Amino acid sequence: MKKFAKITIAVAASTLISFGAIAEGKGEPGTGPNPFVDCGIGAALFSNIGWAAVTSNVIWDVGTTAVTSATASPETCNGKSVEAAAFIYDTFDNLAEETAKGQGEHIDSLLNILEANADTRDAIIAEVRSGMATQVSSSAYDSLSQVEKASAYYNLVNKAVINS
Amino acid sequence: MLHYEKDSQFTPVLKSSIHSDTFFNSLDGATNPRAELMATLEAFTRAAGDNSNTHAQCKFRGRYIWLREQLKFSTTTLPEVTCPEYDLWSLNGSTESISIIFATGYLGNPASYYGHTLLKMNSHKKNRSTKLEDVTVNYGAIVPPGEGPIPYILKGLFGGYDAGFSHIQYYFHDHNYGENELRDLWEYEINLTPAELGLVLGHAWEVLGQKYTYYFAKRNCAYRLAELLEVVEGIDIIPDNPLWIVPQGLVQKVARARHGSKPLVKNVIYHPSRQSRLYKKFASLNADQKKVIEQTVNNIEVLESDTFSALEVTDKQSILDTLLDYYQYIRNADLLKKDVNNTYYRQVLAKRYQIPAGELSIANTPENSPHKGRKPSLVNLGAVHNNKFGSGTSFLFRPAYYDALDADFGHIKNASLSMLEARLVMFDGDIKLRSLDIVNIESINNAVTGLPGDTGQAWKLRFGFQQQSLACESCLVASLQGDIGHTFSIKNNMVVGGYLGGSLQQDKNELGALYTRASIFANAELNSDLRVRFTSEYREYLDSIQSGDFINAVYVRYRLARNVDIRLSYEKNRTEEVGASLSLYW
Secondary structure, eight states: OHHHHHHHHHHHHHHIIIIITTSOOSOOTTOSSOHHHHSSHHHHTOOOOOGGGGSTTEEOOGGGOOGGGGOSOGGGSSHHHHHHHHHHHHTHHHHHHHHHHTOOHHHHHHHHHTTOOGGGHHHHHHHHHHHHHHHHTSGGGGGOOHHHHHHHHHHHHHHHHHHO | OOOEEEEETTEEEEEESOOOGGGOSSTTTTTOHHHHHHHHHHHHHSOOOSOGGGSHHHHTHHHHHHHHHHHTOOTTTSOOOOOHHHHHHTGGGTOOEEEEEEEOOOTTSGGGTTOEEEEEEEOHHHHTOOGGGSEEEEEEEEOOTTOOHHHHHHHHHHTOEEEEEEEEEHHHHHHIIIIISOOOEEEEEEOOOHHHHHHHHHHHHHHBTOOEEEOSSSSSHHHHHHHHHTTSTTOOOSOSOSSOOOHHHHHHHHHHOEETTEESEEEEEEEOOHHHHHHHHHHHSOHHHHHHHHHHHHOGGGGGSHHHHTSOHHHHHHHHHHHHHHHHHHOOGGGGGGSHHHHHHHHHHHHHHHSOSOOOOOOOOOOOOGGGSOOSOEEEEEEEEETTTEEEEEEEEESSEEOTTTOOTTSOTTOEEEEEEEEEEEETTEEEEEEEEEEEEEEEOOOSSOOTTOSOEEEEEEEEEEESOSSOSSOEEEEEEEEEEEEEEETTTEEEEEEEEEEEEOOOTTOOSEEEEEEEEEEEEEETTEEEEEEEEEEEETTOSSOOEEEEEEEEEEEEETTEEEEEEEEESSSEEEEEEEEEEO
16 A cells, blocks of 8 residues: 555654754755665655554654665765655655645645745746646556656656755 | 553552553553653753753653653753754744644544544744644554454453554555545644643653553544643643543534633634535536536446536636545555556546646535534333333443444445444333344445435444344343445435345244345434434345344434433334433533
């Protein structure tokens, strides 16, 4: 079920809130390769944590799920980029819908994570919207996994932030 | 702040409910409050090493804040250590308030039946971020991977798991509850002074990662979360029930509480689930818009029609946004192309990208918040007349939570959920256990929109002990019953439905161990205080020579006050019995 992987991703992200945010990472937002490809998010964390973990009354030993153990490129797998990637993966449907509507709290949160300037956000959203419109219009999109969709969205946002 | 409790019911010895060695500065700190206090004070005075974050003033931030105030620490004799990690975690003092988040119950998982509570540290206004980025603190059991359902239930009930607090950004919970599990979230923003806020934050920090023992009934998420807030002088919010705590009971007590001269709760905010947003959007559509929705769900190509193209932009936005919520509600995203609804969802999304950006807002209508609901536990006492046994007395005890007649704010309408509900009857001084339900669930989809996939799936599960009929003696049997069915809504105040199912039961009185059954029911809400329920069941015994039974019943509930009702009943199961009773919720 998707929620297992999503929970795992978010747990990893929470580790980063504590530790990655403090580390002096070189992976500034809007730069560097795609965390889904280069930081192992797409491959390393989809272990089945069992049906019991579906419950809200369960927590995980956060210290054992650090994503940094799966990184191919530690310099680009810290801080904001991975935090953004985790956010995109976990809330992808909301982001995709809000991008279509041109506004929303999830988009605002993502752009906060990526430290996008307030005066460039409309342009960023418009550019991402244009890219997503092309992607979702293709029937091939139906075959993409959640990771692939989130990764593609990350690329759009990353490029739009760089261009802004 | 050290969470000392009586180690057992039979001794006065105190022991901390936290059993991590790292939580204590004294070797016997877990059982010796004075030793722990002295060791903590001594630890505060040590020089900071290379990493000040490991200093006692930082590790035990809550204790430091409280003791500093109580003992009036002098910075000359006890220099304050800087705590960069704590400052970063607490967002450099930008937290402006704390909220209790209550997630309504979820029948998809036993541990979630009664809802859940967690704390949110609100800093989005000061930081100009969104609430999704606020940090939350959440208490739960630490369950190892691959745990099976039976060990999970038993260990959760009897203390087989470690537990603790974890922290994560709010968006995780917002998504998990609101989007995946379709549970509404209610936020209760708490009135605290800045100093009190600092104390709660400091205490939350020092218990993060420390290990407790999890007990589903009492020492659960609601209890431990309330403990975090009760470090503030004058806050008393843990419900008084000595045996169990239901999260809704906590928020009800919180909502009634005062802190000084003000209510403890300064703001209640409703965060609807995807399902609730769908129902709200659908209800806001006019007849023409609903017609387009119904046509589209039967033929997605309607979106490419000239008729759709000719609609106003605002109509298109409303229709497509409702369809997005609808398909999100019914699809199984994991199946990709194997579930055609995923393709339909994408097609709706693609269309949404083609029309101008923008979103119509829907006027907020008051919602029935859980803290305004009735209390969770029930006792019921009444008089009965049984055609075989004569006049008698009935007694019902339900620790929690609701049945189809009294499902209230924060519950699933027309559904039932109870555990350890006991019904007794007494005829001529002879007390009999009529039933003991270990668990009794009736899960109903109320089919609000009537669209395909939102059309009233239902199931029932009942495990416990029941008398085989109203006419028998010595006929209490263990039984496991299960049914699946379908419901239909008739207008807004009536639901009818039918089930097919059966039971595995203790073989007694030549009725065998197996029966199948077909049943129908109707629930009607005649007004806000009066509900009626009719049930009829035909039971066929598979390994008995006895013929099948028709079992019929009518129940009426009239609410006299929020926590009081009267009930009338007529039941026929090999004999007839009528009853009248008074209920008190507590």
